[in-house]
Amino acid sequence: MVRATKKQASLKKVSKKHSRRSVPRRVVLLVGTRKGAWILHGDAQRKAWRVDGPHFLGQTVHHMVLDPRDGRTIVAAVKAGHLGPTIYRSTNVGRTWKEAAQPPAFARAPEGEQGRTVDHTFWLTPCHANEPKAWYAGTSPQGLFRSEDGGNTWRPFSVINDDAQYRGWMGSPQDGTPDGPKLHSIIIDPREPLHLYFAMSGGGVHETWDGGKTFAPLVKGMDVVQGFDVNDVTMHDPHCVRMCPSNPDRLYQQNHCGIYRLDRPDTEWVRIGNKMPKMVGDIGFPMVVHPRDAHSAWVFPMDGRTVWPRTSPDGKPAVYGTDDGGKKWQRLDNGLPANQAWWTVKRQAMSADAGDPVGLYLGTTSGEVWATRNAGKRWACVARHLPEIYCVEAAEID
Amino acid sequence: MKVLIPSPLLSYTRNREVTAEGATLRELLADLDKRFPGIRFRVIDEQDRMRAHMRFFVNEVQVFDIDHGLRGTDTVCLIQALSGG
Numbered sequence: 001m002v003r004a005t006k007k008q009a010s011l012k013k014v015s016k017k018h019s020r021r022s023v024p025r026r027v028v029l030l031v032g033t034r035k036g037a038w039i040l041h042g043d044a045q046r047k048a049w050r051v052d053g054p055h056f057l058g059q060t061v062h063h064m065v066l067d068p069r070d071g072r073t074i075v076a077a078v079k080a081g082h083l084g085p086t087i088y089r090s091t092n093v094g095r096t097w098k099e100a101a102q103p104p105a106f107a108r109a110p111e112g113e114q115g116r117t118v119d120h121t122f123w124l125t126p127c128h129a130n131e132p133k134a135w136y137a138g139t140s141p142q143g144l145f146r147s148e149d150g151g152n153t154w155r156p157f158s159v160i161n162d163d164a165q166y167r168g169w170m171g172s173p174q175d176g177t178p179d180g181p182k183l184h185s186i187i188i189d190p191r192e193p194l195h196l197y198f199a200m201s202g203g204g205v206h207e208t209w210d211g212g213k214t215f216a217p218l219v220k221g222m223d224v225v226q227g228f229d230v231n232d233v234t235m236h237d238p239h240c241v242r243m244c245p246s247n248p249d250r251l252y253q254q255n256h257c258g259i260y261r262l263d264r265p266d267t268e269w270v271r272i273g274n275k276m277p278k279m280v281g282d283i284g285f286p287m288v289v290h291p292r293d294a295h296s297a298w299v300f301p302m303d304g305r306t307v308w309p310r311t312s313p314d315g316k317p318a319v320y321g322t323d324d325g326g327k328k329w330q331r332l333d334n335g336l337p338a339n340q341a342w343w344t345v346k347r348q349a350m351s352a353d354a355g356d357p358v359g360l361y362l363g364t365t366s367g368e369v370w371a372t373r374n375a376g377k378r379w380a381c382v383a384r385h386l387p388e389i390y391c392v393e394a395a396e397i398d
Numbered sequence: 399m400k401v402l403i404p405s406p407l408l409s410y411t412r413n414r415e416v417t418a419e420g421a422t423l424r425e426l427l428a429d430l431d432k433r434f435p436g437i438r439f440r441v442i443d444e445q446d447r448m449r450a451h452m453r454f455f456v457n458e459v460q461v462f463d464i465d466h467g468l469r470g471t472d473t474v475c476l477i478q479a480l481s482g483g
Contacts, residue, residue, distance in 0.1 A: 115444070
């Protein structure tokens with residue numbers, strides 16, 4: 001069994017350099033879809049958007065992330081429908097792309113054993129600011145990978161990919177999401193690069209204090225589907241976990257079974273989704289946190305009743321926001337369709353910028369991008385007729 | 399020997415027909431990857447299995463073994479079995 005070393009030392013509050021970000025220089029939205037990627041360039045007011053694309057037309061882009069350490073490198077996880085998965089990199093905000101020399105791939109299995117194959121890279125996270133070329137990737141089926149050279153070559157990272165205990169917790173393909181079980185929400189503590197979290201759908205939330213040499217589950221307090229054992233890590237299905245930039249001791253989580261908050265060094269998640277309206281519930285995929293206020297976060301609920309339609313509840317899409325850590329939630333649907341809108345938002349398809357007031361962005365399964373320049377008070381559609389959207393990442397460039 | 403490339407892989411080769419060498423399909427794919435870096439991983443996975451929708455034909459006969467023997471006069475055709483929407 002893989003076990004994390006315990007570390008009780010309290011970490012210093014994040015520095016002002018990390019917690020205070022300036023008004024956005026210029027916001028770009030990196031939009032990955034089932035059939036290509038687009039980059040939306042915002043004007044200074046975040047009102048008008050220039051559409052650049054398609055990139056990788058016809059290929060699925062599960063995630064596309066701009067490196068905040070240099071403000072110009074984009075790494076994209078790409079898979080053509082019938083070809084093997086790959087990674088593309090751009091060092092000029094998407095003007096040109098270069099394919100990775102060695103995309104994430106599992107280790108060769110010993111003779112006579114059945115090895116695993118990466119179907120697609122699902123999640124990308126730039127490493128700590130002190131590791132300027134390093135990236136992490138999460139894959140489907142679940143695997144954790146790291147690049148030391150800006151995403152050009154990738155190697156299995158840590159012991160979990162081949163650890164018997166972790167392989168057990170990952171479950172079988174039947175335990176994962178319909179298009180394959182995912183490793184996602186790779187989070188680096190800005191105060192301590194050896195302190196990481198990741199999550200698996202399914203397979204729980206996990207933490208390391210030693211840079212990935214050992215990991216341990218962090219699932220206490222999280223619910224599982226009724227009838228299953230809450231102590232079985234395999235049964236836990238976190239959909240999206242986020243760390244607050246202004247307080248890295250605070251994590252929020254949207255789970256298959258509710259919305260949660262965890263304030264470290266506590267190890268027990270608190271279900272804050274119980275305060276959501278009962279008719280809406282607290283099921284969904286994305287979780288977004290405020291860049292400067294750890295009490296503020298947003299979710300996009302979906303219909304998790306009966307057969308799990310995974311649409312907006314009653315066809316009335318709405319973001320819900322909290323400004324007190326989840327004690328109460330406010331419906332934020334001004335400008336969104338009032339009814340008969342049956343789309344939803346996937347886990348990487350909602351994000352926030354660093355503006356003041358903060359801008360929020362969401363991409364729908366029906367190919368629309370919606371934006372608000374005032375933390376959800378008023379939404380406007382800024383792009384439509386795109387393919388099904390898999391990710392929307394807001395980033396700043398010069 | 400002559401190798402025919404399907405359209406999804408033209409971003410690597412630029413040409414529908416290329417040449418590569420090898421005494422087996424495995425060696426041929428290694429040579430193709432030297433000439434067109436990255437192409438092998440798109441059609442063969444990390445466990446040396448042919449990817450689900452890739453088909454390999456030698457002289458119009460489908461082969462399933464990556465160690466299938468080849469001769470210099472053979473024509474190898476990579477086919478992508480497109481499906482879905």
